[in-house]
Amino acid sequence: MTLKHSLSLFALLGLMVLASCTNDDTRLDPKQLTTIVRESISQRNAPPRDKDAIIEAASREALSLTSPEDPLASIQFDSVGIAAVLREIEKNGQHTVWAAWGSSDRKSIVTKNGMIAATRGLRKDLMSSEADAVLDLVRNRKEGNVPYTLRYLDGDFVIIEAKYTCTVERGYDKTVALATGPAPALQMFSSCVSANRQFVDLFLVDRSGRILEMRQWVGPVLGFAYMSQLR
Amino acid sequence: MIRRFGLILTLLAALMLPTFANERSLTTTVTNSFGVPSGLIDMPTAEMAPDGQLSINVSHFSGYTRNTATFQLTPWLSGSFRYIGIDDLTPLFDIYYDRSFDIRLRLMEETDYLPGVAIGLQDFLGTGVLSGEYIVATKQFGERLRATGGVGWGRLGSRNSFGSLGSRPGFSFEGVGTGGNFRFSEYFSGDMALFGGFSYDATDKISFSAEYSSDAYEFENQQGVFDADSPFNFAATYKANDNLIFRLFSVYGQEVGLTVNVTLNPRQPATETQGPAPLPVAVRDPARINDLGWSTNPIEQIALSSQLEKFIEQEGLTYVGADITDRTAHVRIENGIFQSEAQALGRTMRIMSRMLPPSVETFHVTVESNGLPLMTTTMSRTDLERLEYEKEDLALQAASFSDSIRFGDVPEPKADVYPNFTWSVSPTLRFSAFDPENPFRADLRIKARANYDFGQGWLLNGAVSVRVLGNLGEIDRPVNSQLPFVRTTIAAYNYRFGPTIDQLTLTKLARIAPDVYGRASIGYFELMYAGVSGEVLWKPVDSRLALGVELNYVQLREQDQRFGFASHTTPGGTIPHVNGHVSAYYELNNGYQANVHAGRYLAGDWGATFEFSREFNNGWQIGAFATFTDVSAEQFGEGSFDKGLFFRIPFSWIIGTETKRGYSNIIRPVQRDGGQRVIVPNRLYDIVSEPHRANVASSWGKFWK
Incomplete structure (x- = not known):
């Protein structure tokens, strides 16, 4: 079989999927395919938007339309162009599940005591993590060297672990603008190293140990998440 | 024969020296003109492709086309299927087409001090027109240079032979017979010759190779198709991206050719699967665990089943039926959508955690196929709640699996599932x-x-x-x-x-x-x-x-x-x-x-x-x-x-x-x-x-x- 033949075969396979129709909803609906193609084209052609401005506007709206007791946060993943205002949708022990406010989208971010512990429905999700040692130092505003593990699914559905050693250090005092007013916080840097990657996470922590703002490495595709507590 | 095996064993023993620390896997996505993983041109190396890689290689120089599919079956074993066309090799056909299989095995990983070593059989199952065997060693120096040396038999022992192991008949169409069979008596026999070469990565995308070939193209020469005048071959390789490699090469001082190599790896999806995120597990209020008022209310029971059905069907799964009692719920599904059966189970149990009253502590999920109940998975709801964000395999240890028939009491299909x-x-x-x-x-x-x-x-x-x-x-x-x-x-x-x-x-x-x-x-x-x-x-x-x-x-x-x-x-x-x-x-x-x-x-x-x-x-x-x-x-x-x-x-x-x-x-x-x-x-x-x-x-x- 020549290359021409191989390529023709792939083209025919694609055609075979596209041209199918069926009443069986467990089989692939060709409409899904055209949607995928359309979305990827529109994403490519979309004009760049000022995400900060959008998030600020959405944050203001969310704060004005929700009860003062409802926790709200904002998140941005610059490397994949995701930005949203988040609301709490579930709690499981120390874990909090957040989803986009004003949307029924199931994409979710899971935090454990304020640090991102997992994602669901994003690209190359963070499946789980072991961050208690880092959290303990960060929330107590202490310094030290601790282990940190992030887990992902590879393309063959097998869990792969990225094991890091992190050096947690104190930075400068800062002020974080919350909806309830300015709040004093301390910078806590966590510099993590593995055999083939290194990154620095930054947490702004108040005196009670609450993480008010952070820049946290989530994974090789999602990159850094910028998350702020709004309320 | 004994002498031949003696020499092979000695060679193998010499090469299988104790392995040093810091083993490295010599891998490459580049393939040679025979379509096997190799940074050289016509000659093999001890390199392997990344585990699971599938490559399709089309290599052409005047009158000679080789199409090869190679699969890296394990990190140390690859298999190839090749289909070649040679112009005018025999008067019977304008183009002589031939199929062949190769197998390559890594014997030793490269270490700081010792080269990686591989053994290979080329066209070991076919007519034998390309047949040759080799033992080859490759060593990397620095980040960019790899050097290879080896000894070959058959085709690979046909130029400047330094010795021989028994005799081996040269290829002839008369000798092919029905073809496609093993030729055990010929492997690693006949004339032996040395080959070797270098590959150098000038940049991440461009590399150069030079080799001394031990293949004299004897049969092609006899037939007047191709005269392999010089033993030296050269190539320039361009990696357009992770999956597409082009190569321009000159062979035997006679011809210039082109190789296109398309690779993919089943472990790296062309498009990452994007579907709706799962619903989070709902954690019960411990104060309500003994609230059983619902279990005596038939309307509540029906409402629960219909809620389960609605949400399970939303996931793309087929809801077949359910039995719900005060402490146990058993749901029967068919998975026609998720490649991973574990994902179908997880999605179902998450929905159960959200829909079922707090008193239900034990979850059973039976997966059926074509109406046949196959396996029943059991997990306690407490474990499901406790392990949602823990290390993934802890939940596997907490689950138990039974044959649905052995388990018994599988829910009957609801009335409208069949036909x-x-x-x-x-x-x-x-x-x-x-x-x-x-x-x-x-x-x-x-x-x-x-x-x-x-x-x-x-x-x-x-x-x-x-x-x-x-x-x-x-x-x-x-x-x-x-x-x-x-x-x-x-x-x-x-x-x-x-x-x-x-x-x-x-x-x-x-x-x-x-x-x-x-x-x-x-x-x-x-x-x-x-x-x-x-x-x-x-x-x-x-x-x-x-x-x-x-x-x-x-x-x-x-x-x-x-x-x-x-x-x-x-x-x-x-x-x-x-x-x-x-x-x-x-x-x-x-x-x-x-x-x-x-x-x-x-x-x-x-x-x-x-x-x-x-x-x-x-x-x-x-x-x-x-x-x-x-x-x-x-x-x-x-x-x-x-x-x-x-x-x-x-x-x-x-x-x-x-x-x-x-x-x-x-x-x-x-x-x-x-x-x-x-x-x-x-x-x-x-x-x-x-x-x-x-x-x-x-x-x-x-x-x-």
């Missing part, structure tokens, strides 16, 4: 490969398929197709088989305009006993055969081993593939009606699967088929098979015995949307009549083993996805 009618209309492809007159022919057809699922394992499946366009009808090679014409007449079936009845079968699947499954089928099984078929399979849910037996009474169909039957008397003999096999299936670690089917084949020949494949959790499958029967190589004809490759490409891997559909096919170097089995739809092993424990466990991370 279930599904239909589809789609294009389909029939193709013929490796015909000497035209190596690839294909017909595009439109196929309408209808399935009527009566429930209780009763299935009626039908498919009708019509030819749209193609060139399969141009095949006019006379059949020269010495056996009953059981498959060599397939060309006469393939090209029919139609409408043809591609399949029309009534099947009954049954649970005979715990761990034991049965199937009875009657109808038009495939293009060529109709009949009656019975099968019994033993497959415990947590067993890697399965055993089966199948007995068939077959009737040859008319070539128009309507309802008529053809005579079993053929010029090669009479086709017996009865055939069948006993089978053993074994799931090795890491997705490797080994199967053996032994019994009587369509032509009445007795023997066994050996299959070895690698199955990925994401639905890819790549494997090879060989069938040895009591038919002699002469009787079998070209190829000597039946063998080939099979593969499956999941559509979800290509488009990133959850679907269990895929494209699968078998590639045989040559289609003959020996060692052929009838194709019976709904064979048990794939249906039964798919949701069983080994498959669920191997992709358990998806439970939480």
